[in-house]
Amino acid sequence: MAINGGKGFIELCRFYCNKECNKRCRRLHLCREFALTGKCPFGQKCRREHDFHTPHNDEVLALTGFSDQRDVSIREFLLKYRTRCTIPTVCNNYKEGKRCEYGARCSFLHVCPNVLENKCGSTRCSFGHDITLEAQNVTVLQKFGFDCSQSSLEILKELQRMHEELQTRLTIKQAEKGSLVNDLAQDFEEQIDINRRYQSDNRRLQTKVKTVEERERMRQLKLRDFTDCRICCEEREEWSAIDPCGHALCTECITYIIECPFCRTPVDKTLRLF
Numbered sequence: 409m410a411i412n413g414g415k416g417f418i419e420l421c422r423f424y425c426n427k428e429c430n431k432r433c434r435r436l437h438l439c440r441e442f443a444l445t446g447k448c449p450f451g452q453k454c455r456r457e458h459d460f461h462t463p464h465n466d467e468v469l470a471l472t473g474f475s476d477q478r479d480v481s482i483r484e485f486l487l488k489y490r491t492r493c494t495i496p497t498v499c500n501n502y503k504e505g506k507r508c509e510y511g512a513r514c515s516f517l518h519v520c521p522n523v524l525e526n527k528c529g530s531t532r533c534s535f536g537h538d539i540t541l542e543a544q545n546v547t548v549l550q551k552f553g554f555d556c557s558q559s560s561l562e563i564l565k566e567l568q569r570m571h572e573e574l575q576t577r578l579t580i581k582q583a584e585k586g587s588l589v590n591d592l593a594q595d596f597e598e599q600i601d602i603n604r605r606y607q608s609d610n611r612r613l614q615t616k617v618k619t620v621e622e623r624e625r626m627r628q629l630k631l632r633d634f635t636d637c638r639i640c641c642e643e644r645e646e647w648s649a650i651d652p653c654g655h656a657l658c659t660e661c662i663t664y665i666i667e668c669p670f671c672r673t674p675v676d677k678t679l680r681l682f
Contacts, residue, residue: 419493519536
């Protein structure tokens with residue numbers, strides 16, 4: 409997906425932000441709060457990277473066309489084009505109506521899960537719709553780089569817009585993935601068809617070769633009938649014919665017979681063949 413004047417799409421690795429990413433992915437490995445706000449409450453004690461230009465991140469920036477961009481420009485891009493890793497989500501305990509065991513230390517929003525996607529139209533919703541009513545929500549929004557000086561309605565509309573844009577990008581990505589899968593499936597079917605035709609042609613060719621070989625073998629046998637004597641079964645150069653039937657034998661063997669070995673005709677005389 410190309411955004412920002414033809415540059416590639418760059419994002420934070422959510423696996424790295426949440427736990428660890430043990431593979432060479434094409435996403436930035438950065439502390440989420442540092443990447444979005446430029447500061448981290450843990451400072452040097454933070455277990456995540458605070459440098460946009462580690463060897464891994466430099467490789468990702470080069471692949472996406474951001475290697476010549478300053479840290480501020482990259483941060484602005486991450487704030488503008490939010491992903492699942494950079495959009496705050498609702499606490500699972502709060503979503504299920506349970507008491508959140510982390511309280512004010514929870515890293516997730518305590519707000520109606522449907523209102524973020526602009527799907528809650530109930531006037532009797534048991535969840536909160538004022539996103540800045542609780543101090544814990546304000547803290548979470550600040551960690552994700554939101555300007556909490558805005559009104560609750562403005563922040564809510566911004567979150568809804570982010571969710572909508574994210575869903576649109578995911579839909580496009582899924583469609584592209586589906587198109588790629590269809591293309592691969594079509595190529596696979598074409599390859600199977602080519603292999604089938606090749607195997608069929610190969611079988612026909614082998615049949616033709618066997619036929620030619622069999623014909624050649626029969627021809628050799630027939631030639632052998634003409635070059636090998638039927639009495640001594642040896643290849644001879646000097647031949648004589650029996651009169652009157654005309655059958656031929658080698659000159660040496662024909663002197664010992666009184667009748668033709670082929671048709672049993674009595675031998676009157678022999679004729680030398682040249």
